[in-house]
Amino acid sequence: MPRSSASRTPGASSSRGKPHAIRIIGGDWKRTPLPVLDLDGLRPTPDRVRETLFNWLGQRLDGQRCLDLFAGSGALGFEAASRGAARVLMVERNARAAGQLRANQARLTPNNIEIAEADALRLAASLAPGSFEVVFLDPPFDSDLLGRALELAVPLVSPEGFLYVESAEALDIAQTPVLAGWSIIRQGKAGAVHYHLLQRENEE
Secondary structure, eight states: OOOOSOOBBBOOOOOSOOOOEEEEEEEETTTTTTEOOTTTTTTTTOOHHHHHHHHHHHOOOOOEEEEEEEOOOEEEEHHHHHTTEEEEEEEOHHHHHHHHHHHHHHHHHOEEEEEOOOOOHHHHHHHOTOOOEEEEOOTTTTTOHHHHHHHHHHEEEEEEEEEEESSSSOGGGGGGGTTTTTTEEEEEETEEEEEEEEEEOOOO
């Protein structure tokens, strides 16, 4: 079975063989559970990490455009939509995972979510620069996609926007040329996952 193209947070249990779900933490759909498929490698961003992230982002995302480039369970994208984002584009190449995203979308009947069953890197390359105020980037931890994903994601973030990155190792701006001119404004670690919120540095 192909691995899902998104959320692979080591240490997040998947309870193999048993139904499980993510829980939306805040916003219009607060406490709503959404089913998650038991796919190999599909590990949603943990609740406490999502809660921290959206505290950093200011709780509400009213009017903002968001891209969840490796959507997986949709934990980040559905959370953003619940918190008022004007548009949330979720990208997932695994057909079964994308099907579950669509099923959850139908359950919530939102008008601000788009789901693309597509290769994340190819789709990102086709998007217009500056199209999103928030880009969520959580490529497979066992892949070498992060570098290329950063190259494609950075131009998509609007001038005052945010880039969120989950990775197996802490980001090192000095060793990541594509992030020149960016700062890590918040970061944390939960289990084996490092998570970072970045923004462009102010140019005087």
